[in-house]
Amino acid sequence: xxxxxxxxxxxxxxxxxxxxxxxxxxxxxFGYAAELAPHLDLRRLGAVVTxxxxxxPRAGNRPPRICETASGMINSxxxxxxxxxxxxxxxxxxxxxxxxHVVVNFxxxxxDEYVDCGRRLAALEGVDALEMNVSCPNIDKGGVEFxxxxxxxxxxxxxxxxxxxKPLFVKLTPNTSDIVALARAAVEGGADGxxxxxxxxxxxxxxxRRRPRIATTYGGLSGPAIKPIALRxxxxxxxxxxxVPISGIGGITSGEDVVEFLLAGATTVQVGTQSFVEPGAxxxxxxxxxxxxxxxxxxxxRELIGALRSx
Amino acid sequence: MGDRGAGGGRPVLGYVQGxxxxxxxxxxxxxxxxxxxxFVVATDQGARLDAAEPGQFVMxxxxxxxxxxLPRAFSILRxxxxxxxxxxxxxxxxxxLLARLQPxxxxxxLGPLGRPFPRPIPAPDAGVVTDVLVAGGVGLAPLLWYxxxxxxxxxxxxxxxxxxxxxxxADLVLxxxxxxxxxxxxxxxxxxSCPPGRGPETVVTGRVTAALERLLFSRPGSRSAPLRPExxxxxxxxxxxxxxxxxxxxxxxxxxxxxxxxxxxxxxVGVCLGCPVPSVPSPRDPRPYRxxxxxxxxxxxxxxxxx
Numbered sequence: 001x002x003x004x005x006x007x008x009x010x011x012x013x014x015x016x017x018x019x020x021x022x023x024x025x026x027x028x029x030f031g032y033a034a035e036l037a038p039h040l041d042l043r044r045l046g047a048v049v050t051x052x053x054x055x056x057p058r059a060g061n062r063p064p065r066i067c068e069t070a071s072g073m074i075n076s077x078x079x080x081x082x083x084x085x086x087x088x089x090x091x092x093x094x095x096x097x098x099x100x101h102v103v104v105n106f107x108x109x110x111x112d113e114y115v116d117c118g119r120r121l122a123a124l125e126g127v128d129a130l131e132m133n134v135s136c137p138n139i140d141k142g143g144v145e146f147x148x149x150x151x152x153x154x155x156x157x158x159x160x161x162x163x164x165x166k167p168l169f170v171k172l173t174p175n176t177s178d179i180v181a182l183a184r185a186a187v188e189g190g191a192d193g194x195x196x197x198x199x200x201x202x203x204x205x206x207x208x209r210r211r212p213r214i215a216t217t218y219g220g221l222s223g224p225a226i227k228p229i230a231l232r233x234x235x236x237x238x239x240x241x242x243x244v245p246i247s248g249i250g251g252i253t254s255g256e257d258v259v260e261f262l263l264a265g266a267t268t269v270q271v272g273t274q275s276f277v278e279p280g281a282x283x284x285x286x287x288x289x290x291x292x293x294x295x296x297x298x299x300x301x302r303e304l305i306g307a308l309r310s311x
Numbered sequence: 312m313g314d315r316g317a318g319g320g321r322p323v324l325g326y327v328q329g330x331x332x333x334x335x336x337x338x339x340x341x342x343x344x345x346x347x348x349x350f351v352v353a354t355d356q357g358a359r360l361d362a363a364e365p366g367q368f369v370m371x372x373x374x375x376x377x378x379x380x381l382p383r384a385f386s387i388l389r390x391x392x393x394x395x396x397x398x399x400x401x402x403x404x405x406x407x408l409l410a411r412l413q414p415x416x417x418x419x420x421l422g423p424l425g426r427p428f429p430r431p432i433p434a435p436d437a438g439v440v441t442d443v444l445v446a447g448g449v450g451l452a453p454l455l456w457y458x459x460x461x462x463x464x465x466x467x468x469x470x471x472x473x474x475x476x477x478x479x480x481a482d483l484v485l486x487x488x489x490x491x492x493x494x495x496x497x498x499x500x501x502x503x504s505c506p507p508g509r510g511p512e513t514v515v516t517g518r519v520t521a522a523l524e525r526l527l528f529s530r531p532g533s534r535s536a537p538l539r540p541e542x543x544x545x546x547x548x549x550x551x552x553x554x555x556x557x558x559x560x561x562x563x564x565x566x567x568x569x570x571x572x573x574x575x576x577x578x579x580v581g582v583c584l585g586c587p588v589p590s591v592p593s594p595r596d597p598r599p600y601r602x603x604x605x606x607x608x609x610x611x612x613x614x615x616x617x618x
Contacts, residue, residue: 031582035580035581035582059599063585065575065584066575068380068577071378075583077583277381277382279580280334
C-alpha cells in the first residue's frame with residue numbers, strides 16, 4: 001500500500017480574487033447564501049454570487065413565474081430583490097461571516113442606475129467583487145437588453161468601470177449571434193472577468209389552454225438543457241480572449257460538468273439551477289470535482305483550464 | 312416566531328415557523344392506490360421529519376435523472392415513528408413517475424418546510440374552540456393529520472367538524488381514517504355518488520363549500536349546536552377556486568380562516584421566488600407578494616389574494 005496521494009490543489013485566482021476552489025454559486029439560485037447555508041460548507045466555495053441587486057427594492061413579476069421544461073426550467077422572476085440598502089442592512093451581515101468571497105450581481109434600468117448601483121455596492125464592506133447583469137431591459141431604448149448591442153455594452157461597462165474600484169465581471173447574454181463580439185466589448189469597456197452565460201430566452205406553451213406557461217410569455221431557460229450551448233460559448237470566448245478569466249455557467253450538475261467547463265476555458269464555474277434540485281448541490285459537485293482530480297491523478301485543478309484537445 | 316399554544320378564549324392564529332429541515336435520502340416502504348390515479352406512498356426516515364407538523368410539506372425527488380429536473384412539493388399525510396406517508400394524485404409526468412415507485416427505491420427528501428396549521432388547542436381548552444376542517448380532493452392530507460392530532464389531544468366530538476368533498480365518490484379516499492378521527496364528518500360529492508358500502512344518506516350532493524355554507528349560516532333545524540364565530544376557526548386545503556369560496560364564506564361569517572395553497576416551486580426554501588401569492592399589504596408586512604414556500608403554504612386568508 002502506497003501512501004494516499006496528497007489532496008489535489010483546488011485554489012484558483014480569478015481577476016484578483018483568490019478562490020479556495022473554482023466552484024461558485026450563480027446569481028438568483030442561491031438567494032443571499034443564508035437560505036441554503038445549512039446544506040453545505042460555504043468556506044469551500046470560491047465565491048457566492050448574490051441575487052441581482054438594483055438601486056431600490058423590486059417586487060418582481062406576477063405569477064406564473066417559473067415552469068419546468070425538458071431537463072431545464074424557464075423563469076421570469078422579474079429581478080425581484082431587496083435593493084442596495086436591503087442588501088447592506090439585512091443580507092451582508094451574514095455574507096461577511098460566510099467565509100467565502102461575496103460577488104454581488106447588480107443591474108439598473110438606465111445607465112445612471114447601473115453606475116449608481118455599482119458605486120454604492122462597491123463602497124460596502126464585505127462586497128469583494130461585482131457582477132453586472134446586462135440582460136436587463138433598457139427602458140430608455142424600448143426594452144432592448146443592454147447586453148445585446150456590443151457598442152452599448154462597451155459604453156455601459158465603461159461607465160460602471162470608472163465608478164467601481166473593485167473587480168468587475170460582466171455576465172454575458174447568450175441571446176446573440178456573436179458572443180465573442182459581446183465579450184470583446186465588455187473587456188474593452190474594462191471588465192476584469194466574464195460570466196458565460198446567462199439564461200437563454202425561451203417559451204413554453206400550455207397546449208390545452210393555448211397560453212404561455214409563464215405570465216411574461218418569454219423567460220430564461222436554465223438547467224442541463226443549456227449546458228452544450230454554454231460550453232460552446234465559453235470555448236469561443238476563451239479562444240478569442242485567452243487572457244480573460246471566464247466563470248462558466250449553464251446546467252452544471254456534476255463534478256465532471258465542472259471539468260468540461262474548465263477544459264473549454266473557464267477558470268471558475270457557477271452552479272445554478274441544480275441548487276433548486278438539491279440545496280447542497282455546489283458542495284456535492286465540488287466533492288465530485290476533487291474525486292475526479294484524484295482518480296485522474298491531476299494534482300492541480302488549474303491544469304484543466306483551457307486544456308481541451310483539438311477534435 | 313408564532314405563538315405555540317392557546318391563549319384565553321380566542322382561537323390563536325399564531326404560526327410556528329418551519330425549522331429544522333434536512334436534506335436526506337429515504338427509501339420507499341410501500342405504495343398503494345387509494346382511488347383511480349391517487350395513491351399513498353410511505354417512506355422510512357421519519358426521524359428526520361421529527362419536527363414536522365400538519366400543513367408542512369417536503370420536496371420529494373426520486374432518482375429520475377435530469378428529466379424531470381425539479382423535485383415536487385407534497386404535504387405530509389402523516390408521520391408515525393419512522394414511517395412517513397404522502398397522499399399523491401397523478402397530475403403530470405413527475406407524479407406519474409412517483410406512482411411507479413417500488414419498495415426500496417431511493418427518494419431525496421427536503422423538509423419539513425413551510426408554515427404549518429396552528430397547533431390544535433390542547434384538551435383542557437379544546438371544548439371552547441370549534442375547528443372546521445374543509446378538504447377538497449388530495450387537500451385531505453394535511454387536515455387528516457391535523458384531525459388525528461386533535462383526537463390524540465383528547466378533543467371532544469363537538470369541537471371538530473370535518474367537511475370533505477370530491478367530484479365523485481371514487482375520489483373520496485381514506486374514509487375509514489377520516490371516520491376514526493371522531494370528527495363530525497360531512498362527505499360531499501358533486502355528482503351525488505356514494506362510496507361503496509355506504510348509503511345515500513352518508514353523502515351530501517354538491518360542493519363541499521355548499522356544505523360549509525350550511526354549517527356556518529343555516530341554524531334553524533340544524534342538528535348541531537350553533538357555531539359561535541368568536542370561538543370557531545376554519546382550516547382548509549384544496550384547489551384554489553375552492554379556497555377562494557371558503558375564504559369568502561369565512562369572511563361573511565366573520566370566522567378566522569387558514570387556507571393551505573399550492574405554488575409553482577422549484578426550491579421550496581424561498582430562493583427561486585417562483586411561488587408568489589399576491590398579498591393584501593399591511594403596515595406589518597407591506598410586501599406585494601408572499602411566498603407559498605416560506606410564508607405559507609398555510610396562510611391567513613385575510614392576508615392574501617388567492618390566485
